[in-house]
Amino acid sequence: MNNPSTGPVPRSTVPMTFHPGEEPPHLSIEVASDPSLLCGLRELVNRLARNIGFSEVQSSQVALAVDEALANVIRHGYDNRPDSRIWLSIWTLAPNEHGPGLRLIIEDQARQVDPATIKSRELDDIRPGGLGVHIIREVMDETRYEKRSGTGMRLTLEKRTSTPGKASRPGVACLLSTPSSTSPPNPSADSSCGPSSETQTPTSEPGKDHA
């Protein structure tokens, strides 16, 4: 796989499959399929969304959707191999009647699956796992899975700041928001990467059997 002219990932494998006439992303990141990187990525997306006009609540929804989608790629697409590649491309969308927005595209080189088979489990079937796709579809305005040409999958997510409907539901509205006066017994628990103190417990193998 190594190519002296381009580094460990040859140019031919970089899957930025933009449609004709589509402008280049405003931000694009190539990231290893390493679960330890997810925390930083969701914080980046959260801050970017906030910066273009999403509320704290909405920004957290976008970050959660990206976090779930990337975890799905790592677990189901790459079988938890940490050295594969994932591409995250982000466009800021000019305001329309629903305000400004974000389009995020996540691409991988993992095995392809029929997009029609990508479903959440039935919510009444209480068992661990199978909820990531449901969460993504609930918090984003648009969610579209596609097979990429050749190899891998492509997930397009979109959300605008003023879209009416499901995003305003109470249950969806407070994900990752700043702690309010009614929140936690421990309001100092701000979302952040890593543990909150020096003392640690042993950990098990990252990214196994949990998504």
Place this chain on the structure above:
Amino acid sequence: MTERPVLKVETSTRDGGAIVVRPQGDIGYHEAPAFRAAIREAYDKKPTMLIADLSGVAYMATPGLATLVEALQIAKKTSVRLVLCGMNERVRAIFEIARLHTVFTIVNTVEDVAAK
């Protein structure tokens, strides 16, 4: 990537044999295994009740939910009460989206557990 612990989880035993598991930090895909290990360790001590105090958890994604659903399954199998407490609004919201908030016994604080 550099290996380092990713989630602090405090465990304490209360009078009467209840064990309180208190994770501190985000619980996403990377962090959930540490939470799961702490819960399994707690069950191995055969508690009368397991209390998951989530007051130190600012963010939880579906791997955290999956860990708690698994904990609930163990609780039912071993006839141990499982109670969740200390959820902030963001964590509670993901339970609601997943319609899991009616499946668990959820109280505000550890002190409220005895009253439940």
